[in-house]
Amino acid sequence: MMRFAYYPGCSAKASTRELDRAAHWLAEALRIELVELVDAGCCGSCEIKNLDPERHLLLNARILSLAATQNLEILTVCDTCQANLLQTSRLMRGDVGASVRIVRKLEGVGVRYPHTPITRHFLTIMMEEFGIERLRGLVTRSLQGVRVAPFACCHAFRGPGASPGARGYLDDAVRITGAEVVPVRLDSDCCGFHVLMSNEALSAKASGKFLSRCVDMGADCVVTSSPLCHTALDMFQRKAEAVTGRRLDVPVLHVEQLLGLAMGASPKTIGLDRHLVSARGLLDRLTV
Numbered sequence: 001m002m003r004f005a006y007y008p009g010c011s012a013k014a015s016t017r018e019l020d021r022a023a024h025w026l027a028e029a030l031r032i033e034l035v036e037l038v039d040a041g042c043c044g045s046c047e048i049k050n051l052d053p054e055r056h057l058l059l060n061a062r063i064l065s066l067a068a069t070q071n072l073e074i075l076t077v078c079d080t081c082q083a084n085l086l087q088t089s090r091l092m093r094g095d096v097g098a099s100v101r102i103v104r105k106l107e108g109v110g111v112r113y114p115h116t117p118i119t120r121h122f123l124t125i126m127m128e129e130f131g132i133e134r135l136r137g138l139v140t141r142s143l144q145g146v147r148v149a150p151f152a153c154c155h156a157f158r159g160p161g162a163s164p165g166a167r168g169y170l171d172d173a174v175r176i177t178g179a180e181v182v183p184v185r186l187d188s189d190c191c192g193f194h195v196l197m198s199n200e201a202l203s204a205k206a207s208g209k210f211l212s213r214c215v216d217m218g219a220d221c222v223v224t225s226s227p228l229c230h231t232a233l234d235m236f237q238r239k240a241e242a243v244t245g246r247r248l249d250v251p252v253l254h255v256e257q258l259l260g261l262a263m264g265a266s267p268k269t270i271g272l273d274r275h276l277v278s279a280r281g282l283l284d285r286l287t288v
Helices: 017-029 047-051 053-068 079-094 096-108 122-129 132-136 166-176 200-216 227-235 237-244 255-262 280-284
Strands: 002-007 032-036 074-076 119-121 147-151 221-224 252-254
Touching: 002 053, 017 032, 017 122, 017 252, 017 255, 047 053, 053 074, 053 079, 053 096, 074 079, 074 122, 079 096, 079 119, 079 227, 119 122, 122 132, 122 166, 122 255, 132 166, 147 166, 166 221, 166 255, 200 227, 200 237, 221 227, 221 255, 227 237, 227 252, 252 255
Parallel strands: 002 032, 002 074, 074 119, 147 221, 221 252
Antiparallel strands: none
16 A cells, blocks of 8 residues: 655645545545645645745745655645645755755754655656556446546646646546546636636636637536636636626536546545536436
């Protein structure tokens, strides 16, 4: 059995608790032990990074230290958390001056930083440790006939915390379930999450642009590996409808839910009943 230090981030423990439930179900199905990092704190998303870069590094280095002291690799379920931790890891390994400064500050408040652990998103771990064929062999409920639009988070494939192959892994996850990949997302697309609090109309315009294209291209649902993207695309979809002036009604699933559903999880167990945009129409087409 593989063991990982589980860093769910803030959203998976609050606004998107279904993601945490789906991650635990999937981990158990794959015989992965999740050792949750207690009192790990927030990675700072992008907001703290913009206001106070040094504090942002300290927050993420402290999270890394919690896993390092247990000699465990970190498993994340949020692309933004993954990007922040990965960016910090790269700096701690590659910038000796910054690394020494951060370690000294952590030691000043009683935090030991023995080494920099590896950090990977759950999706990346599944693809790299299990592989497509082995995961496909665990599918007991084919999603054949379902058209899925993958929405890769911006942080996953561009910027200093980007992970090579992240976009391709999301497409592969859809294919593993037997569903069809609908290539809706453009490089210029954004879910609008990071301007939600300051400009809700602009955020809704951004998400509405993508979701409208999903409707036009006949996608049955969207799948994402980011709870922040899920928040913008699912919870605020009615705002997007108001801005675009059309009915969208596109269910948005976490990739852990999509894979869990294909591997036999009951919809309620993985929290598909918690979404604001109902997945009922999608589920009615499957043997659930």
